[in-house]
Amino acid sequence: MGKVELPGIYIYETFFISYRRSKQPPNKETAFTKAIISAAIVHAVTRNCSKGEIKDCGCDSRIGNPSYVPYTEDNTMNISRTLQEEIEVQETKWSWGGCSDDPKYAIEVAKKLLNGLEKGSDAAVYVARHNNKVGRDIIKDTMTKRCRCHGVSGSCSLQTCWVQVSHFRIIAKKLNEKYIKAVKFTQERVEKAIIPGNSLRDISEEREIRGSEKKLVYLEESPDYCIPNEAEDFPGTKGRICSRNQLEQASISERKSCRKLCRGCGHRVRKIKKEVKKRCNCIFAWCCEVKCDTCIETVEEHFCN
Amino acid sequence: MPGTILENLSGRKLSVLVIILLACQLTCFLVGLIAPSPAKSQPILSTVCVDNHPDADKTNRWFTRQCERTVDLSHEKATVGLDAKNLVFVVQMPLYNADFSRWQQNLVGILQVDMVYQKGRKLDPVVELTLDSRLAFSDKTPDGGSTPWQYFAHAEEKRYMDCSFDENSIAEKEGYPYNCTMVPLFELGSIYHDYYLLNLRLPYNYTLKKNVGLGKIEDIYLHMIHMNGGFTRVWIALKTFFFPIIVGIMIWFWRRVHMLNRTPALLEYMVMALGGTLAFLNLPIDYLSLIFDMPYMLLLSDIRQGIFYAMLLSFWLVFAGEHMLIHDNGEKNNIKQYWKHLSTIVVGCLCLLIFDLSERGIQLINPFFSIWVTPVGTNLALSFIILAGISASMYFIFLCYMIWRVFKNISIKRAILPSMSQARRLHYEGIIYRFNFLMLATVICAAFTIISFILSQVAEGQNKWDENMDLELSSVLHTGVYGMWNVYICAMLMLYAPSHKQWPSDTVCDDGEEVEFSRLPTEATPNEISSLTSFATKASIE
Numbered sequence: 001m002g003k004v005e006l007p008g009i010y011i012y013e014t015f016f017i018s019y020r021r022s023k024q025p026p027n028k029e030t031a032f033t034k035a036i037i038s039a040a041i042v043h044a045v046t047r048n049c050s051k052g053e054i055k056d057c058g059c060d061s062r063i064g065n066p067s068y069v070p071y072t073e074d075n076t077m078n079i080s081r082t083l084q085e086e087i088e089v090q091e092t093k094w095s096w097g098g099c100s101d102d103p104k105y106a107i108e109v110a111k112k113l114l115n116g117l118e119k120g121s122d123a124a125v126y127v128a129r130h131n132n133k134v135g136r137d138i139i140k141d142t143m144t145k146r147c148r149c150h151g152v153s154g155s156c157s158l159q160t161c162w163v164q165v166s167h168f169r170i171i172a173k174k175l176n177e178k179y180i181k182a183v184k185f186t187q188e189r190v191e192k193a194i195i196p197g198n199s200l201r202d203i204s205e206e207r208e209i210r211g212s213e214k215k216l217v218y219l220e221e222s223p224d225y226c227i228p229n230e231a232e233d234f235p236g237t238k239g240r241i242c243s244r245n246q247l248e249q250a251s252i253s254e255r256k257s258c259r260k261l262c263r264g265c266g267h268r269v270r271k272i273k274k275e276v277k278k279r280c281n282c283i284f285a286w287c288c289e290v291k292c293d294t295c296i297e298t299v300e301e302h303f304c305n
Numbered sequence: 306m307p308g309t310i311l312e313n314l315s316g317r318k319l320s321v322l323v324i325i326l327l328a329c330q331l332t333c334f335l336v337g338l339i340a341p342s343p344a345k346s347q348p349i350l351s352t353v354c355v356d357n358h359p360d361a362d363k364t365n366r367w368f369t370r371q372c373e374r375t376v377d378l379s380h381e382k383a384t385v386g387l388d389a390k391n392l393v394f395v396v397q398m399p400l401y402n403a404d405f406s407r408w409q410q411n412l413v414g415i416l417q418v419d420m421v422y423q424k425g426r427k428l429d430p431v432v433e434l435t436l437d438s439r440l441a442f443s444d445k446t447p448d449g450g451s452t453p454w455q456y457f458a459h460a461e462e463k464r465y466m467d468c469s470f471d472e473n474s475i476a477e478k479e480g481y482p483y484n485c486t487m488v489p490l491f492e493l494g495s496i497y498h499d500y501y502l503l504n505l506r507l508p509y510n511y512t513l514k515k516n517v518g519l520g521k522i523e524d525i526y527l528h529m530i531h532m533n534g535g536f537t538r539v540w541i542a543l544k545t546f547f548f549p550i551i552v553g554i555m556i557w558f559w560r561r562v563h564m565l566n567r568t569p570a571l572l573e574y575m576v577m578a579l580g581g582t583l584a585f586l587n588l589p590i591d592y593l594s595l596i597f598d599m600p601y602m603l604l605l606s607d608i609r610q611g612i613f614y615a616m617l618l619s620f621w622l623v624f625a626g627e628h629m630l631i632h633d634n635g636e637k638n639n640i641k642q643y644w645k646h647l648s649t650i651v652v653g654c655l656c657l658l659i660f661d662l663s664e665r666g667i668q669l670i671n672p673f674f675s676i677w678v679t680p681v682g683t684n685l686a687l688s689f690i691i692l693a694g695i696s697a698s699m700y701f702i703f704l705c706y707m708i709w710r711v712f713k714n715i716s717i718k719r720a721i722l723p724s725m726s727q728a729r730r731l732h733y734e735g736i737i738y739r740f741n742f743l744m745l746a747t748v749i750c751a752a753f754t755i756i757s758f759i760l761s762q763v764a765e766g767q768n769k770w771d772e773n774m775d776l777e778l779s780s781v782l783h784t785g786v787y788g789m790w791n792v793y794i795c796a797m798l799m800l801y802a803p804s805h806k807q808w809p810s811d812t813v814c815d816d817g818e819e820v821e822f823s824r825l826p827t828e829a830t831p832n833e834i835s836s837l838t839s840f841a842t843k844a845s846i847e
Binding site for chain 1: 343344352386387389409477519
């Protein structure tokens, strides 16, 4: 499977993202982490599908089958048995109605993969699965529709439309907004809000939590990220880099970063002057940054101390 | 004097015929239900390969997805030391081990270039792209492999792309994507081969102003649109079904006309010609494209549709004109009387033909060609389309005026109806009713065509992605409208065929006034095809 990559746009936030198989406290940051990882998986798998690197996407008929679990050892046995049949079915499907270009497959992969990691049936599991879903839904909600006319003489008597997954930065931006607007539920409220039914049978089954439509949900307040906590796996803000860049290109979180990361946590800001080699006077030309000089620049770096 | 079947058919027979035609129409709709959507797209993300010998001959050097070295353009470090001419964007069509079927008819390629914001680099709102594109093809071999890639087409073309960036609402600008329009890349009139390969280069040349306005490109997608095999099958099945029926009815019609002791009337010629163009449109030559490479099929089907619609529009004009009577003195009707009206159609169609030939005609030689790229081409194309639009609106003004006059004539004559004898009055009322009925049918057909066009736009234009988009409205509308015009013209051919029945008025009436009515000089002209026409003639003389 393709690699999942988070762009470096959160380097100046206080919270710390980690993703391990161990239980995480169901706080706001965990909710965000679950959602963004879920979205990133869908995004990456969709990309790899449209690159032609994953054969299972597109015309695949197995994905509609609830017993189908991608990427398991014993599953490959079944696949090879009916491979010839499968190829024939796909051929007919492709030549009859084309292949679906939507990220259905990627969404299914992310759902099975991530929900499978959340075992049990307590409120935290419901919330985790809910936040996974929020991440996947973001992909759907940010998809854009494009159309093309190709009828008689190129007129719109025939028009074909498709939806395409947005750039990951757009998705990340939307999720950031959701992080700010995340809602807190109590354990009891989650249990009550879950639409009644039996306990979770399927390993990836989800339950709708009433009153939380498309919102990130968390159960606990976030710990103080200033103080390191080994058990919860975050190192505190001591030693983190912050920025005093007041230029216009700097974002708000970057401009406020020293106040938030260091002073807000009772640390002092330490300034180091460093000489770095940088490419400068670049003439931007497609494709690659070709015409650059190398300059030695003195830069100020700020640390929390 | 014999009239048409429409006037002499009993109400019961007429209703049976109408029910059969409606059933036929309904079937066309239902047939659309089994078909998938007419066309489908597939987005393909290009693989960026590195060409280590960019200056070597490229004619038979092809980069595939499995090329030696690929780079990820979103990583700045990956492209260090590389030049624009080193990068080859590779798109292998189709995806997922599939191969093209000839039922998929034609292929349209649209390029989407994803550019991201870069500090200190401001993009122009209109970015000029220079695309060096090469297409190769390959075929399946019986042992499951494929033949080596072979040259298909090459061109260096310019394209324009509108890009926007909302600076105010985005906090972290660096690396944020621009919102750019897509650009059409190629159009293939036939899918003869199993696999196609696109090697795209974006050459950079400062002095020749090639790609100087480009920003940082992260990805290039090719959206490939092909017809659906299932839809083509249903479509050709419809054509194969209607073709012999139309030809059969035409033969029957012409034999009936020739059984009479007169030369055929203008309207009869028009109905025949209309049937002929429909038969030509229905002629299922699409089958041949399954065996032979026919890249001109796209152009040919445009021309076939054009001829049919031109004939249909001409028919409406003449139909209205024949019932309004431009010729008051009973001279022989002929097509020359309509030259003013018909010239609007001819001019409009010629404009569209020239436009089509200069876009799709040239695409036969260079699939990457587009008339819309150069300003001269755009102006030329636009002026032809505007001219066609002016002709079309003039045509509709003429047509509406003529129909208005027909209805005025009829309403004037309705006033004298009570003074006629019972039999004759009923007869004329029937004719007016059936004429109105047919006018109504035409209006319904036209309205339905417009509604279905709007509906298909709305259905496609819905902005929500739904997991259960299974019902294919657009294919139902397409087969429905196609079937409707076939049914309409079948009805025309059947109802406007000359009847063998004698007028009841000729034998029954002995009233002085009625005799005078039937002895009008225009009655003697052998080319009057319907008694409504003679009725209207009388009106205009009185």
